[in-house]
Amino acid sequence: MGHRPGRDDRISTHCGLVARAFGADGIIYTFDDPKMREKLLDVVERFGGPFEVVMGADWRSVIKDWVRRGGEVIHLTMYGVPLPEIIDEIRRSKRDKLVVIGAEKVPGEVYRLATYNVSVTNQPHSEVAALAVFLDWLFEGREFYREFKGARLKIVPNPRGKTVINIRR
Numbered sequence: 001m002g003h004r005p006g007r008d009d010r011i012s013t014h015c016g017l018v019a020r021a022f023g024a025d026g027i028i029y030t031f032d033d034p035k036m037r038e039k040l041l042d043v044v045e046r047f048g049g050p051f052e053v054v055m056g057a058d059w060r061s062v063i064k065d066w067v068r069r070g071g072e073v074i075h076l077t078m079y080g081v082p083l084p085e086i087i088d089e090i091r092r093s094k095r096d097k098l099v100v101i102g103a104e105k106v107p108g109e110v111y112r113l114a115t116y117n118v119s120v121t122n123q124p125h126s127e128v129a130a131l132a133v134f135l136d137w138l139f140e141g142r143e144f145y146r147e148f149k150g151a152r153l154k155i156v157p158n159p160r161g162k163t164v165i166n167i168r169r
Contacts, residue, residue, distance in 0.1 A: 001030050001059050001110070002103035009036065014128045015101060016040045016053065022135035023143045024099070026052030030059045047155075048148025063098065063113050071096040072115035076130040077106065080117030087137050090116060099134065101127040 002008075013036055016027045020043065027040075032055045044051045063073055072095045080086075090097070100110060111117050120130040136143065156163040 008103050018128055018132045020051040023139045028054040028057045030057055032056035046153050048151030066098045071098055073098045074116045075100040075110055075114035076120055076134055077117055078119050078122050080119040082119050101131050
């Protein structure tokens with residue numbers, strides 16, 4: 001939620017990259033930036049997916065529709081229930097999850113609409129960090145072993161350098 005053009009371009013892009021790398025199925029932005037969408041989809045094309053990028057969504061409609069269809073909303077904030085105290089309940093739930101992060105002050109309505117308000121520490125920090133920490137805890141580190149479909153490039157762990165394999169289709 002939220003985006004200050006010029007100021008948040010890199011942060012908003014990194015939220016998309018983190019969401020994809022850490023196991024999310026997609027990202028929904030509340031602003032429209034065709035260049036950012038193109039950059040993220042280029043990563044999906046090169047390193048695989050699936051991963052959807054939606055731009056220009058109305059946050060209120062997205063949240064209400066998500067809940068109406070039976071999903072749950074997890075709002076990451078520094079004011080909620082500490083992640084270690086709630087993560088098991090969130091993992092046990094089989095409902096589709098919408099994770100909400102904000103670039104600027106999040107309206108109070110989000111706190112009321114969310115199924116869970118989850119704190120990733122009780123200190124100011126980055127939405128990129130909150131998203132990464134939450135997804136890592138949610139997926140219990142499985143993102144390290146995830147295979148991405150349709151990848152043209154694959155990074156191979158290497159303790160002394162960079163190894164990238166060009167996968168031929």
